[in-house]
Amino acid sequence: MSAPARSAAGTPVDGRSAGSERRPAHVGPAPAHSCRVLLVDDEEPLLRAWTRELHRLGVEAWTARSGRDAESVLARFPGHFDAVACDLHMPDGSGMEFYRFLVTEYPGVEHRVVFVTGGAISDTETEFLRTAGNPVLEKPCELGPLVKLAREWAGRRLTRGANAGEDRRR
Helix, strand or coil: CCCCCEECCCCECCCCCHHHHCCCEEECCCCCCCCEEEEECCCHHHHHHHHHHHHHCCCEEEEECCHHHHHHHHHHCCCCCCEEEEECCCCCCCHHHHHHHHHHHCCCHHHHEEEEECCCCCHHHHHHHHHHCCCEEECCCCCHHHHHHHHHHHHHHHHHCCCCCCCCCC
């Protein structure tokens, strides 16, 4: 039996009421050796489905409903996430804005972002994605590629994690 979902604040969140709580949610616990993924998307049903699937696959999944919510999660848990899956289009801070925030505030984390998009993208967004060079998943999408990347990036973290000089924000 798995533990109940919890928000980043540690309060229980049930799947039906998570949207009203407006806090990042965490479903856990996952195995200690698991990779950790932050899902950033404004579509709550999608977040719930992805969180359940990632947890089933042994991945520790956290959610944020906007780039601004994700900024708060990262401030509370710097260095915690092996991968970030971020929607490109969100009403409260776009994926591009969140990426720029990462470049400035959490250098290196921007290289572990997988962008997710479910619709047409502008020329500006196309150029941004080309320049950033991060992986892009089209909705609806299988989570296999995200899990594979997260596990690869987690392996790198575990390999270098014992280094005394490691930047704790990465």
